Amino acid sequence: MQIDFHYYATYCAAVIAGYSCRDSEKIAWCAQFVDRCTKTFLDRIGGPVSAATTQLQLEMMEADTSLLGLQEITRIWASFHFLPGDLYAQGPGKCSRRFLHKYRLICNTDSELLVDTVELARAKGPEAAGIAMHVLADTWAHRYFAGTPSLVINNTGYYFYEIMREGDREVEKAVKFNHNPVTKDRPDRAVYTNTMYQGTERSMMNLGHGRAGHLPDYSYARYRYMPSWGGYMEIMKDNPLDYMHAFCQMIYALKSLRDPDGRFETGHYDREAIRPWEETIRQIFEVRRLLDSEDWKKLGVEISGRALEDFDEEKYEKEYVEADQDSRDDTVLGRFIMAALAQKSMVTSRIFSSGSLLAGYPADYRFNGLKDIRDFFKNLIDKGSKK
Amino acid sequence: MTRFDRIVNCIFGILQIAFAIVLMVSPGRGLILVLAAISIGLTLTGVQTLIYYLDMARSMVGGKSVLYRGLIFLDLGILTRSLIDDPRIYLIAYIGLLTVITGMVGVFRTYDLIRRGAVHWRLTAAYGITHVIMGIAVLVFGFFLRLPVMAVFAYALMLIYSACIRIAAVFKENKMIYIQ
Structure with a gap:
C-alpha cells in the first residue's frame, strides 16, 4: 500500500474508531513512517539501526544476500510489510524443508501473527498502534507474496x-x-x-x-x-474488496486497542462504523489512478472536521535529536523505535520457533550464548528490564 | 548487483585476463587450461542448478526450465572435458562455437531488453556482438584458414575484452523498484 492508505486512510480509520484528532494524526504518521524508517535515516539521527522498518532503493541494491544479509532483509520485510499468514502451513504436496520454510513466509490476512501484532501494540500509545495498522493493512495488499527474496x-x-x-x-x-x-x-x-x-x-x-x-x-x-x-x-x-476489508479491520483493531479490556480477534470487520461514508470510500477504491491521497484528505475533513497536514518525514526528528539519551524513549520517534524493535523481535521469534532460521535468531537467544541483533540487547531488553 | 556480486565479478575479470595472458604466452597448453576451467565451471553450475531444482524449483510453477538448464550445463561441462584429449583443431572449433553461442545469447538478450523498454542495453549489446565477431574469427582462423595460433590470439583478445566489460559492469549503476 502507499501513502494514500497508510497515512490518509489510517487517519480516517482512527477518527472513526474514536481517537482524538491529535492521536489519529500520530497513528497515521507512524503508520506511514514505517515506509520511511530506514537504516540510513536511523544512522543520521543517531538511533538504533536495527529498528529499521524498510530499506531504501540504494540499501536494497547494496544488500548482501549471504545468509546473514538475507536474515536481515527477511526480518524487515516479513515483520512490517509481508506478515506471514501461517508459520505451520503444510505446503503444496511433497516439498523440501527449505521450500517449506519459504512457503510458510507467504503473507496472508487474519493470521495468528496479526493477533500478536495488534496485541503487542496494546497500551503502548499511538506510535505502536500506527505500526500495527501498517502491518495489518499490508497483509491485505501483499497477500500471496513473501517478505524474503525467493x-x-x-x-x-x-x-x-x-x-x-x-x-x-x-x-x-x-x-x-x-x-x-x-x-x-x-x-x-x-x-x-x-x-x-x-x-x-x-x-x-x-x-x-x-x-x-x-x-x-x-x-x-x-x-x-x-x-x-x-x-x-x-x-x-x-x-477494492480487499482494501475495504483492510479499512474496516483497521477500525475494529483500533477500537479494540482503545478498550482496556478489549482483545483483537481475526475475522472481524467494523462495516457498521463506515456506513455513512461507504459509497464514497468504495468510489475512492474503484477509481483507476495511481494515488488517492486527495480524495482521502477530503474525506478526512468530512469525518473529523479538520484537515490533515501533508506527511512530513522530519516532523518529530528534532524532538528526538535534541532530547538527552535518557529521555529519548519518551519522544514520538523514541516510542516508534521501541515499538518497531518489539514487533521485529516478536516476528523473528515466531519464525524461529517454527523451525526456520530465515529471519535469524530472536533477541532472547542472548541468554543461551548466541549473539545476533546487538541493538536489541541495548535498546529493547536492557532498557525494558531497567524499567 | 550486490557488493558480493561486484567482488566476485571483479575476481572473475582478473582471472579472465590472467588466462588470456597464459594463452598468448603458450597457446597450446593455455588452450587446454582454458578448456579445463570451462569444463569445471560448467559442470559445477550444472550440478548446482540440478540440486536447486531437486530441493526447491520442482515445487515451483515453471520449475522444469531449471531442470533443463541444469542438464544442459552438465552436458556441456562433460562434453568440454571430453574434448581436452582431442586434436587441437577441434578444440578451437568448439571454443569458437561456444563463443558464438554466448554472443548470440547476448544479442537476443539485448533485443529483449530493448523490447521491454530497458535503458541500459548498450553494454549487453557490445558484449554479444563482440563475442559473435570474435567467435567467428576463431572459427575462420582455426578451422578454415588452419592458423591455430591466430585463432588462439583472437580468443585471448576476446577474453580480455570480456573481462573489461565484466569489470566495467561492477561500476554500473543499478536500478530497482522500491516495494512499499
Missing part, C-alpha cells in the same frame, strides 16, 4: 491479466510488464513496471511483490495470475 515463491509468469471496466462491460487485458523504473505505470493500458526476471533464488529482484510490480499496491486493481508456489493454481485478487 524465486520459487515470488516469481510471476506471463499468465497475468487485469480485469477492468470498459463502458458497461468488464474486459480482461494481459498485463504488459516492463523493467524500466523511469517509466510511469499506465493503468489505462495495463502497462506496469516490475523487477527483471532473475533465475537466482536469492536475487533482490525476487523480493516481495517486485515481480508483480506495484499492482498489489493499487486499490483499483483486479487481476488474476499464477503464483509460482501454488502448483498451477490461479489467484484472483480483488483489491
Whole structure:
C-alpha cells in the first residue's frame, strides 16, 4: 500500500474508531513512517539501526544476500510489510524443508501473527498502534507474496491479466510488464513496471511483490495470475474488496486497542462504523489512478472536521535529536523505535520457533550464548528490564 | 548487483585476463587450461542448478526450465572435458562455437531488453556482438584458414575484452523498484 492508505486512510480509520484528532494524526504518521524508517535515516539521527522498518532503493541494491544479509532483509520485510499468514502451513504436496520454510513466509490476512501484532501494540500509545495498522493493512495488499527474496515463491509468469471496466462491460487485458523504473505505470493500458526476471533464488529482484510490480499496491486493481508456489493454481485478487476489508479491520483493531479490556480477534470487520461514508470510500477504491491521497484528505475533513497536514518525514526528528539519551524513549520517534524493535523481535521469534532460521535468531537467544541483533540487547531488553 | 556480486565479478575479470595472458604466452597448453576451467565451471553450475531444482524449483510453477538448464550445463561441462584429449583443431572449433553461442545469447538478450523498454542495453549489446565477431574469427582462423595460433590470439583478445566489460559492469549503476 502507499501513502494514500497508510497515512490518509489510517487517519480516517482512527477518527472513526474514536481517537482524538491529535492521536489519529500520530497513528497515521507512524503508520506511514514505517515506509520511511530506514537504516540510513536511523544512522543520521543517531538511533538504533536495527529498528529499521524498510530499506531504501540504494540499501536494497547494496544488500548482501549471504545468509546473514538475507536474515536481515527477511526480518524487515516479513515483520512490517509481508506478515506471514501461517508459520505451520503444510505446503503444496511433497516439498523440501527449505521450500517449506519459504512457503510458510507467504503473507496472508487474519493470521495468528496479526493477533500478536495488534496485541503487542496494546497500551503502548499511538506510535505502536500506527505500526500495527501498517502491518495489518499490508497483509491485505501483499497477500500471496513473501517478505524474503525467493524465486520459487515470488516469481510471476506471463499468465497475468487485469480485469477492468470498459463502458458497461468488464474486459480482461494481459498485463504488459516492463523493467524500466523511469517509466510511469499506465493503468489505462495495463502497462506496469516490475523487477527483471532473475533465475537466482536469492536475487533482490525476487523480493516481495517486485515481480508483480506495484499492482498489489493499487486499490483499483483486479487481476488474476499464477503464483509460482501454488502448483498451477490461479489467484484472483480483488483489491477494492480487499482494501475495504483492510479499512474496516483497521477500525475494529483500533477500537479494540482503545478498550482496556478489549482483545483483537481475526475475522472481524467494523462495516457498521463506515456506513455513512461507504459509497464514497468504495468510489475512492474503484477509481483507476495511481494515488488517492486527495480524495482521502477530503474525506478526512468530512469525518473529523479538520484537515490533515501533508506527511512530513522530519516532523518529530528534532524532538528526538535534541532530547538527552535518557529521555529519548519518551519522544514520538523514541516510542516508534521501541515499538518497531518489539514487533521485529516478536516476528523473528515466531519464525524461529517454527523451525526456520530465515529471519535469524530472536533477541532472547542472548541468554543461551548466541549473539545476533546487538541493538536489541541495548535498546529493547536492557532498557525494558531497567524499567 | 550486490557488493558480493561486484567482488566476485571483479575476481572473475582478473582471472579472465590472467588466462588470456597464459594463452598468448603458450597457446597450446593455455588452450587446454582454458578448456579445463570451462569444463569445471560448467559442470559445477550444472550440478548446482540440478540440486536447486531437486530441493526447491520442482515445487515451483515453471520449475522444469531449471531442470533443463541444469542438464544442459552438465552436458556441456562433460562434453568440454571430453574434448581436452582431442586434436587441437577441434578444440578451437568448439571454443569458437561456444563463443558464438554466448554472443548470440547476448544479442537476443539485448533485443529483449530493448523490447521491454530497458535503458541500459548498450553494454549487453557490445558484449554479444563482440563475442559473435570474435567467435567467428576463431572459427575462420582455426578451422578454415588452419592458423591455430591466430585463432588462439583472437580468443585471448576476446577474453580480455570480456573481462573489461565484466569489470566495467561492477561500476554500473543499478536500478530497482522500491516495494512499499
